[in-house]
Amino acid sequence: MLLEGSHFIHSPPSRVFALLNDPDVLSRCVPGVKSLVLDGTDSYKAQVEVAIGPVKGKFDGKIAITEKVQDQSMTLKVEFKSPVGIANALGTLKLEPENDGTTVHWAGEPQLMGMIASVGARLIGGVAKVQADLFFSKLELEAQKVES
Template identity: 30%
Template sequence: MQMKDSQTVPASRDKVWAALNDPAVLKQCIPGCQVLDMTSPTEMTATVVIKVGPVKATFGGKVTLSDLDPPNGYKITGEGSGGVAGFAKGGAAIRLEAAGDDETILHYEVDSQIGGKLAQLGGRLIDSTAKKLAGEFFTKFGAVVSAS
């Protein structure tokens, strides 16, 4: 699945960059995130519970940041296993564009793959769930960053 979009965040680019690299902020914003630990400046481990249609799964996995270009953007890749529910892996290119002093446009391009029981649910359900989760993340991210 591929998805490309942008979101305006009511905060400066430096503030948005700092939040994108803060595990405490990310944990608050990622739907279903139970654990998010920074293991190095460019790696994190995560545990996320996701429900897609009738399938609810707990995914454990690793997230890596690469192509870091502070405060302009980076690439984030990850993979996780949900046991019998299957696996998920993918990445996103994140680019930050200043829009005045107090707003930032966050552009993202996502590419992901799933397998196992989740893949059997059908493309439309997977796509709509992915878009819903991305929307929840960016709504919460904007609220958390602008409030801090």
């Protein structure tokens, strides 16, 4: 299932792009991050704790950024696993200048595997939206921080 959305950040594309490539910023913005470390060029190792309703689990994984077009777009390959299943996603971020800021269009096709796939299918759309909202609201805060 393809999921997509867009968020407006009050900051120009160049700054948003920089934020999205800053491990420190990402570790503050990605929901539930316990650790996020650079592990090669544009590649991160991460541990996140996901809590959605009663479901709570620690996922270990990696995030790789590919097909980077400076200040315009990037592709994210995300692979996380936990004892209850695996969550992979291939996503794109497109940055579009708009008024005094940037609209970030995101799209992704999450793949759930294992137990979370057999019980979580009905929730995936909502979960992705919640996580995206959280991420971009924090990114907005980061954007303000950088500017101030």
